Each structure stands twice: as C-alpha cells, then as structure tokens.
Amino acid sequence: MRILVTGGAGFVGSNLALALADESHDVTVLDDFSAGNFVNLVKFKGDVIGANCHTEPTGPFDIIFHQASITDTTVTDQHRMMVNNVEGFRQVLSWAAAWKARVVWASSAAVYGNMAPPMTETSTPHPLNVYGYSKMVMEHVARLWHKQTGLPCVGLRYFNVYGPGEQHKGKFASMIFQLAQQMKAGHRPRIFRDGTQKRDFVWIDDVVQANLKAAEISSGEVFNVGSGMAESFNAVVAALNVVMHTNYEPEFIDNPYHFFQNHTEANLERSMRVLGYAPRAGLMEGVREYYGSGSL
Ligand SMILES: NC(=O)c1ccc[n+]([C@@H]2O[C@H](COP(=O)([O-])OP(=O)(O)OC[C@H]3O[C@@H](n4cnc5c(N)ncnc54)[C@H](O)[C@@H]3O)[C@@H](O)[C@H]2O)c1
Missing domain, CATH: 3.40.50.720 (NAD(P)-binding Rossmann-like Domain)
Known part of the structure; x- marks a missing residue:
C-alpha cells in the first residue's frame, strides 16, 4: 500500500x-x-x-x-x-x-x-x-x-494519548510525561487541587x-x-512512584484555566x-512500558 x-x-x-x-x-x-x-x-x-x-x-x-x-x-x-x-x-x-x-x-x-x-x-x-x-x-x-x-x-x-514521541509538546504533552519529568528532576509533582480530576489516558x-x-x-x-477508564492525577503520581521507585507526594496548585475538562472517559x-478495537494497556501497564522504553 x-x-x-x-x-x-x-x-x-x-x-x-x-x-x-x-x-x-x-x-x-x-x-x-x-x-x-x-x-x-x-x-x-x-x-x-x-x-x-x-x-x-x-x-x-x-x-x-x-x-x-x-x-x-x-x-x-x-x-x-x-x-x-x-x-x-x-x-x-x-x-x-x-x-x-x-x-x-x-x-x-x-x-x-x-x-x-x-x-x-x-x-x-x-x-x-x-x-x-x-x-x-x-x-x-x-x-x-x-x-x-x-x-x-x-x-x-x-x-489523552501518552507514550514515546510526545516530548516536543511541552505543556501539551500528557500529564504522565510532565509529572514524570518533575519527579525525575527531584521535585514534587505539581497538580491542580485536589488531584481528583480524571482523564482517560490511552497508550x-x-x-x-x-x-x-x-x-x-x-x-x-x-x-x-x-482506554475506557478514567484515572485521577493522584493515580498517575502513584503509578509513577511505583515504576520509578520513588515516594513523592503531590504539591497541589490552583487551576488557572476557565476551560478545563474535569473528567474524561x-x-x-x-x-x-x-x-474491533480492544485497548491493551491500562494506566499501570502503559506507565510501566513507557518508563521501560527509556523515553519517560
Ligand atoms: N495527543 C493527544 O492526546 C491527542 C488527543 C486528541 C486528539 N489528538 C489529535 O491527534 C493528532 C496528532 O496529535 P499529536 O499529539 O501527535 O500532536 P503533534 O503536535 O505532535 O502533531 C501534529 C503535527 O502536525 C503538524 N502540522 C500542524 N499543522 C500542519 C499543517 N497544516 N500541515 C502539515 N503539518 C502540520 C505539526 O508540525 C506536528 O508535527 C492531531 O490531529 C491532534 O489534534 C491528539
């Protein structure tokens, strides 16, 4: 083709x-x-x-x-x-x-x-x-x-798509990528109060x-x-802590955006x-594979 x-x-x-x-x-x-x-x-x-x-x-x-x-x-x-x-x-x-x-x-x-x-x-x-x-x-x-x-x-x-190849997107890269970068730099991950906003993250x-x-x-x-599943930003931090062997608590900040999707699923x-679409990766599997790829 x-x-x-x-x-x-x-x-x-x-x-x-x-x-x-x-x-x-x-x-x-x-x-x-x-x-x-x-x-x-x-x-x-x-x-x-x-x-x-x-x-x-x-x-x-x-x-x-x-x-x-x-x-x-x-x-x-x-x-x-x-x-x-x-x-x-x-x-x-x-x-x-x-x-x-x-x-x-x-x-x-x-x-x-x-x-x-x-x-x-x-x-x-x-x-x-x-x-x-x-x-x-x-x-x-x-x-x-x-x-x-x-x-x-x-x-x-x-x-919300995440995976290798999104680095150039900066603040429009997935929350998974952005929070991982903050944690890798030794900072607490910053998320909008109170971290319960949910996204359907798809690998x-x-x-x-x-x-x-x-x-x-x-x-x-x-x-x-x-992925058919909504995961909170708090859950993203938890998944990153597991794969990165860290123990960061999120730092909550105010949300400056008027237009913000609170829950996508x-x-x-x-x-x-x-x-015949059948997603294979939930949050934990995707984050594990992403981190394992060396791109996160
Ligand atoms: N990544 C996500 O989470 C997500 C979610 C919903 C929808 N989408 C859609 O998926 C598609 C891919 O998104 P992405 O995340 O890869 O974004 P991206 O910004 O990485 O890719 C978009 C690409 O399009 C190119 N481009 C923009 N305008 C162009 C034009 N007029 N002619 C030729 N090239 C042009 C850019 O240079 C860029 O390489 C987009 O249509 C986006 O709206 C992405």
Whole structure:
C-alpha cells in the first residue's frame, strides 16, 4: 500500500508512520514541522515532505492517515485554527477524492467539552475552545464528504494519548510525561487541587492499533479511542512512584484555566463493536512500558 501520513513528525503521526513502515508499506510523511520533531523520524526510512496540507504531494496514495493539526489547545486565534485545521483537512480530502483514497483522521475528545462521562459518540458535541470547535467542524466536513464520495472516512476521537514521541509538546504533552519529568528532576509533582480530576489516558500503541483497524472499515463515522477508564492525577503520581521507585507526594496548585475538562472517559462500545478495537494497556501497564522504553 502507498500511504500518506500527515502530521507524521508529530507524536501520534510518527508512531503510526513507523508502525506502518514496519509492516512493509510504502509510507510518505507530510509535515510542515511547525510543531513536530525531526527526532521522532530519525529511524524512518520513507519519504518526508516538509510542507503543509495546502501543498499537494505527488500521488496517488491508497490511504491517508491525517494527523496534522494545531494541537496547542490554548490557541485563541480562531482564524489561524480554522484555516490550519479545517481548511487543511478539506484540502487533504480533495486529494483523497482524486486518488480514491480511504481516509482515517484524528478528531479529539475535546469535542465533548465537560459532558457527563462516559462520553458517547451519539451525544451532541459541546467543545469549550476553538481547538475542539475546529475538530467538530472537521467531523461535519468528513461526514458530508463521505456522503458525496462514498469513500471511507473514519474519524477517531482520541482521548489523552501518552507514550514515546510526545516530548516536543511541552505543556501539551500528557500529564504522565510532565509529572514524570518533575519527579525525575527531584521535585514534587505539581497538580491542580485536589488531584481528583480524571482523564482517560490511552497508550500510544492502542491509538496506533485503532488507526490500523479504522483503515479496514468502509464507514464515515467517528469512534472514541481511549482506554475506557478514567484515572485521577493522584493515580498517575502513584503509578509513577511505583515504576520509578520513588515516594513523592503531590504539591497541589490552583487551576488557572476557565476551560478545563474535569473528567474524561470514553464509552468504547461502538469502537469495540464496529472497529474491533480492544485497548491493551491500562494506566499501570502503559506507565510501566513507557518508563521501560527509556523515553519517560
Ligand atoms: N495527543 C493527544 O492526546 C491527542 C488527543 C486528541 C486528539 N489528538 C489529535 O491527534 C493528532 C496528532 O496529535 P499529536 O499529539 O501527535 O500532536 P503533534 O503536535 O505532535 O502533531 C501534529 C503535527 O502536525 C503538524 N502540522 C500542524 N499543522 C500542519 C499543517 N497544516 N500541515 C502539515 N503539518 C502540520 C505539526 O508540525 C506536528 O508535527 C492531531 O490531529 C491532534 O489534534 C491528539
């Protein structure tokens, strides 16, 4: 298969590109390197196009995994967010239509906002920031495109992804990564009062798995991609203490954000039934594997 991975220098995209190359596919990465990290692609032997989603690569490709996006959720420049995320996606879809390629693309649990958990695909989205809004609009665009072209276009609503390759994301890296760095530096992990906020943390290999499964179905739907379990920030510190053989108590700080998801938790019923998605790692397994990889 000839496969295009947009955003392939980023966290999820690079893990996906490497996994696909391992399966002997002919993989091309397209990334404008606005946020990704070349270090993620040092072991990648396929083609890398340093351009944005408004520049058409030489096709055709059989599958496009579209991961490119502004992922800084605090960007408030609506014009920038919409042009990059929505119009960039529309451009990618126009190539897919010409190539008759199937599309698997990254939406986000940010479309849910503060909806009561567990979050289910059939409920009405309620994004709290323009990042989540751009993903919601992309879902509308994808649905219409699928209806018009009849081509598969599967959206994946990732929850909080963690794993090797997220270092460049700084304060947008997972809490697991950020808290581990503080503890490794000998500091108490700083978390928002009182550490009981919960996240559905999903291990990167499970996200790669969901993408591979999504490339096998002919649907225009969206699917949750999480672990199906909500874990508190206190539980993250506890898991890190276990693998790092430390005994840090969290230091609680006030939460400065107005827009904050207090509890995310994916309902995986549809993903398991339709995609055949089955997450393998809970928090403890994922944190153990992450730490063992030397990337945490
Ligand atoms: N990591 C998570 O927890 C998470 C959660 C929900 C959704 N997502 C979505 O998953 C996808 C991948 O996220 P990530 O965590 O790997 O983020 P990332 O920032 O590491 O990767 C995004 C990549 O896209 C590139 N990019 C941005 N705009 C581009 C454009 N117009 N053209 C070409 N390249 C462009 C960046 O340079 C970067 O390499 C994104 O669509 C993101 O919204 C991620």
